[in-house]
Amino acid sequence: MFSNKKKAPQVAVDKFSSLLSGNLALVGDLEFEEGLKVQGCIKGNVTHKPGTSSLLALGAEGRIEGNVSSYDALIDGTIVGDLYVEHLLELHSNARIVGNISYRQLSMENGASVDGKLTRLGEGESRKTLELPAPPVRAVEQSADSA
Structure with a gap:
């Protein structure tokens, strides 16, 4: 009648603001x-x-080529880049x-597949911000500097 099995944590998906x-x-x-749902390509x-409790949902057709950070994330598409999730990450079958x-x-x-390193954040760890790489220097800017 009663189960001792713990229910897996889930993110409340009410509505997306974007x-x-x-x-x-x-x-x-x-x-x-707040909420961002991505079905396209970024x-x-x-x-x-x-400092916000944000939710990122990446649909099966969605693709992100870059680093990603969110408080909660539901991923069913493709990410080529590092992923930092402060709270709950759900990787769906796609x-x-x-x-x-x-x-x-x-x-x-x-x-679901991951080609990279998984690192679990400790409970006492403070929130960190995602460090973004410096943008590449364009060839036009380099040639103008050398002239």
Whole structure:
């Protein structure tokens, strides 16, 4: 009648304040708060506003090429870059991650793949901000400096 089995942690998915639909592609860095659902493609870093309880949902058709940070994340698409999740990370069956992952709690379905290092954050660790790499110097700027 009663089960001693603990229920797996889940993220409440009520509504998303922002949506990048499947017919859109974005080139550049993006900062969000609250909920962001991505069905399209982003070439750039995706970070949540520090101090917010944000939720990132990456659909099966979605793709992000860049580093990603969020408070909670539901991943069912592809990320090529490092992923930092402060609280709960759910990797669904279509998830493909090529990069390192830092998380506090992890749920991973059969079929999900990770090509990188998994690092569990300790309970006492303070929140850190995602350190973004410096943008590459353009060849035009380099040639102008040498002239």
